[in-house]
Amino acid sequence: MSEIIQNYQEMQMGEHGLPTFGAFYYTILKILDDKGSMKSGELKRVAADSIGLPDELRNLVYDEESERKENIVESRIGWAMSDLFVAEAVTKPAYAQYQITDLGKQLLIDHGKQLDVKIVRNQPAFIKHQEEMNQGKKQKPQVKMTDGVVNPEDMLEVFQTYTTKFNDDVAADLLKNILVLDPNFFENLVVKLLVAMGYSDRGGNAWVTKQSGDGGIDGIINRDPLGTSTVYIQAKRYSVDVKVRRPEIQAFNGALMEHGADRGVFITTSDFTKEALESTKALNIIAINGARLTELMMEYRVGVKSRKTFEVFEVDDDFFE
DSSP states (O other), rough: OOOOOGGGGGGGGGGGGOOGGGGGHHHHHHHHHHHOOOEEEHHHHHHHHTTTOHHHHOBBOOOSSSSSBBHHHHHHHHHHHHHHHHHTSEESSSSTEEEHHHHHHHHHHHHHHOHHHHHHTTTHHHHHHHHHHHHTOOOOOOOOOOOEEOOHHHHHHHHHHHHHHHHHHHHHHHHHHHHOOOHHHHHHHHHHHHHHTTSSSSOEEEEEEEEOOOTTTOOEEEEETTSEEEEEEEEEEETTTOBOOOHHHHHHHHEEEEEESSSEEEEEOOOBOOHHHHHHTOOOOOOOOOOHHHHHHHHHSSSSOOOOOOOOOOOOOGOOO
């Protein structure tokens, strides 16, 4: 039985008779402050069990008909954890593991149970994150009405805009997760991604090279059982302000030549300088930067899972002819 940290009836309420995600900031930080680091799933369960919810509310799911029944309260706690991570009130010392930071401890002292969305999202790290995500974005489209009727095309545009914004936030979280984990995890990730993209055909195999003495090659994919078509990978886990430069591309090309390879993929969590990109084109090396990396991870479902799928219908005029 988990210790009761808050009474759910005293927290800010949302739909379904459950607290809003922002109401869980205090609960999460208090648990981490008391218990140290915790795995993501365990933290969600402990937080959900620590506010005195009756069983009928604790076990509510979003879609009873769906194969993947998502628990509502744990989902909201997950969103709160994501906000706290972006605000740097918590950190991830290891994969899917959370730990309170000095900022998180100070927020507990300064605000206690009054900690809310406005406070968390006004932290410098969160503001910087939002500015980066909004950089270069178009102004949100507005839904127009004609004679009191919503224009369907405007509605679809708004829906697409908010879906894009949602996925942009997920992309930023993906990069943050990658950067706090060890380089070997990243190397394994990019190999799994390329396999998911179809680089390894039936009967082929893929592996990460040893962490020492890899000769500038981080991963190898044999596209067929005999290894007659091989792709070599270089993976650089860099912070966003450190770009891959031309000498690194040239060094990777040298490693490719040593292996007698005619194709290579260079993947980074950051970006490439203009000169580095020119080199990749001249040397027939595929360059994937952080933005493209997260796009591909979402497209091929590596490190992410689909939360909700919507279908939009229109009348098939041909059917009625």
